Amino acid sequence: MFDLGLMLTLLPPTNRVTMNTRKPLAIEARGLRKAYGDNIVLDGIDIAVPEGSIYSLLGPNGAGKTTTVKILSTLARADAGEAFVNGADLHRDSDGVRKSIGVTGQFAAVDQLLNGTENLHLMGRLHHLGKAETKRRAAELLERLDITDIAKRLPSTYSGGQNRRLDIAMSLMGSPRVIFLDEPTTGLDPRSRRVMWEIIRELVSGGTTIFLTTQYLEEADELADRIAVLDGGKIVAEGTAAELKRLIPGGHISLQLLRIDQLEKAANLLGATAHDTEQLTIQVPGDGSVASLRSLIDLLDHESIEVGELTVHKPDLDDVFLTLTGQARPQKETRR
Amino acid sequence: MTTLSHTIGDSATMLRRNLKHMLRYPSLTLMLVMIPALMLLMFVYVFGSTLGDGLGGASGGRAAYLSYVTPGILMMAIGGAMTGTAIGVATDMTQGIVDRFRTMSIARVSILTGHVIGSIIQILICVAAVFAIAFAIGYRPDAGPAEWLALLGVLVLISFALTWIAVALGVTAKSVETASNTPMPFTFLPFLSSGFVPTDSMPAGLRYVAEYQPFTPFIEVIRSLLAGTAADGTDLALTVVWSLGLALLGYLVSRAKFNQAV
Numbered sequence: 001m002f003d004l005g006l007m008l009t010l011l012p013p014t015n016r017v018t019m020n021t022r023k024p025l026a027i028e029a030r031g032l033r034k035a036y037g038d039n040i041v042l043d044g045i046d047i048a049v050p051e052g053s054i055y056s057l058l059g060p061n062g063a064g065k066t067t068t069v070k071i072l073s074t075l076a077r078a079d080a081g082e083a084f085v086n087g088a089d090l091h092r093d094s095d096g097v098r099k100s101i102g103v104t105g106q107f108a109a110v111d112q113l114l115n116g117t118e119n120l121h122l123m124g125r126l127h128h129l130g131k132a133e134t135k136r137r138a139a140e141l142l143e144r145l146d147i148t149d150i151a152k153r154l155p156s157t158y159s160g161g162q163n164r165r166l167d168i169a170m171s172l173m174g175s176p177r178v179i180f181l182d183e184p185t186t187g188l189d190p191r192s193r194r195v196m197w198e199i200i201r202e203l204v205s206g207g208t209t210i211f212l213t214t215q216y217l218e219e220a221d222e223l224a225d226r227i228a229v230l231d232g233g234k235i236v237a238e239g240t241a242a243e244l245k246r247l248i249p250g251g252h253i254s255l256q257l258l259r260i261d262q263l264e265k266a267a268n269l270l271g272a273t274a275h276d277t278e279q280l281t282i283q284v285p286g287d288g289s290v291a292s293l294r295s296l297i298d299l300l301d302h303e304s305i306e307v308g309e310l311t312v313h314k315p316d317l318d319d320v321f322l323t324l325t326g327q328a329r330p331q332k333e334t335r336r
Numbered sequence: 337m338t339t340l341s342h343t344i345g346d347s348a349t350m351l352r353r354n355l356k357h358m359l360r361y362p363s364l365t366l367m368l369v370m371i372p373a374l375m376l377l378m379f380v381y382v383f384g385s386t387l388g389d390g391l392g393g394a395s396g397g398r399a400a401y402l403s404y405v406t407p408g409i410l411m412m413a414i415g416g417a418m419t420g421t422a423i424g425v426a427t428d429m430t431q432g433i434v435d436r437f438r439t440m441s442i443a444r445v446s447i448l449t450g451h452v453i454g455s456i457i458q459i460l461i462c463v464a465a466v467f468a469i470a471f472a473i474g475y476r477p478d479a480g481p482a483e484w485l486a487l488l489g490v491l492v493l494i495s496f497a498l499t500w501i502a503v504a505l506g507v508t509a510k511s512v513e514t515a516s517n518t519p520m521p522f523t524f525l526p527f528l529s530s531g532f533v534p535t536d537s538m539p540a541g542l543r544y545v546a547e548y549q550p551f552t553p554f555i556e557v558i559r560s561l562l563a564g565t566a567a568d569g570t571d572l573a574l575t576v577v578w579s580l581g582l583a584l585l586g587y588l589v590s591r592a593k594f595n596q597a598v
Contacts, residue, residue: 073439074438074439075435075438075439095441098439098440098441099441101439102439103435103436103439105432105435105436107432109431109432109433109435109436110432110433111353111431111433112431112433113356113357113360113361114353114356114357118356122349122353125349125352126346126349126437126440126442127440128342128345170436171436174440
């Protein structure tokens with residue numbers, strides 16, 4: 001018989017994981033810790049990102065998102081824990097990690113004194129692609145990211161979205177298997193944000209793994225296969241958007257009554273979880289299905305309770321975030 | 337590819353990048369040329385006649401001072417160019433581009449060597465400009481081909497040393513503004529040496545400083561070579577030792593600072 005334990009110890013760590021997951025992992029981290037002096041930024045986080053998926057690290061400012069990206073992209077060293085990127089050990093083989101990653105940070109990492117094409121050619125030479133391949137790839141990426149017409153101009157004349165696209169094109173010159181995008185849409189207008197989402201979806205359809213940080217719930221919901229909510233240096237929840245939404249109490253139906261004297265009666269009748277005597281509203285748990293609404297309305301009719309407005313609330317990631325991190329929605333005003 | 341050929345290839349790529357910056361923004365190089373050029377003209381035409389007489393040589397006057405001061409101005413050009421290097425490195429460090437380089441599988445030192453080689457080329461341009469102006473106003477050194485060749489070697493060696501110091505200043509600077517100030521002393525060190533007046537005309541304390549700082553042997557070696565005479569053995573040895581020492585110091589500080597874990 002096989003000695004399974006021995007076999008497992010003989011296999012390299014990433015292969016070990018492939019045995020009990022469907023897809024091999026592009027990024028795997030266990031117990032990452034990082035502190036700057038007394039300030040603990042990461043307090044032991046675990047990450048597992050299957051190849052070819054989009055993984056989103058979601059959290060408010062200061063949660064430790066950028067620090068995580070810095071550690072996984074070899075820019076910073078973790079105080080404790082281990083991590084593998086495409087099977088290369090972050091500590092022992094950081095150059096091996098660098099060979100297969102592309103990083104686009106929060107602030108455009110482009111050479112401001114070189115134009116778009118020159119920036120891409122610089123990357124091509126540093127990846128030792130050779131002259132012809134460098135030119136071919138640069139032209140292809142300029143086209144793909146729709147910045148061909150501004151390629152001869154300096155980045156200082158670009159808009160925020162164009163700068164970010166050049167930045168991503170530079171990260172793609174080396175055909176990385178894993179791309180880290182640290183808040184790729186922060187500061188972009190809604191249209192540029194949509195364009196960026198399209199680009200990200202296209203990348204992943206080509207088999208690239210994407211590690212995305214964001215403070216926008218909508219963005220994680222829109223793009224990510226799996227979402228980890230990071231708060232105060234800890235991952236407080238992890239799963240698909242649907243799984244996360246299931247973590248919190250279901251939806252509710254909000255009713256606005258017309259008469260104050262019916263408020264309490266309605267609240268008792270329907271088992272309301274909250275009521276507001278000022279606004280004359282009550283909240284009733286419910287999933288908002290047609291059947292449940294019909295029986296609700298029937299009940300109200302039967303008791304002759306007059307209702308002004310009825311709204312159905314489904315749980316969204318905002319609720320998840322709020323419940324999990326116990327703080328106000330992160331900077332809603334700056335979202336657009 | 338071997339590690340060495342990688343390092344050389346990546347350094348060449350980075351050098352190319354820095355030369356492109358210089359060509360696209362010639363104003364910095366122009367400024368680095370203009371300052372020593374104006375200094376040369378000022379010292380020769382404003383102070384030259386009086387200072388030349390004070391040298392105590394056979395001929396004296398402006399012509400004598402021109403040959404005396406040219407090596408000092410050359411050193412001033414080299415010292416001044418350090419500002420350009422430090423600014424270039426600091427600008428890189430404060431922009432995201434260096435972080436991008438750090439996440440790539442490239443020879444890290446190439447980012448710095450690209451700056452060093454680029455700056456040496458920049459310095460040679462400044463040196464050539466100073467010579468051109470000196471020649472235009474009547475400077476006729478007695479150096480033969482062998483001395484010119486030796487001079488080129490010495491100038492490159494000194495530039496190499498001071499450029500590594502400038503890179504270290506650029507890497508350590510917290511901002512570009514700091515980096516544009518810290519190399520300032522090197523522009524003025526030639527004044528506290530035998531560059532503009534012989535050190536024995538200085539008061540005792542100052543003379544002590546002037547005689548023991550590296551720019552004095554540098555200038556003395558350059559002066560002897562330009563005069564077509566053999567350089568003093570001690571000065572030559574001091575020049576080599578100072579240069580290698582400064583280069584090593586600059587390299588070690590730069591590398592340590594650059595690789596510092598975040």
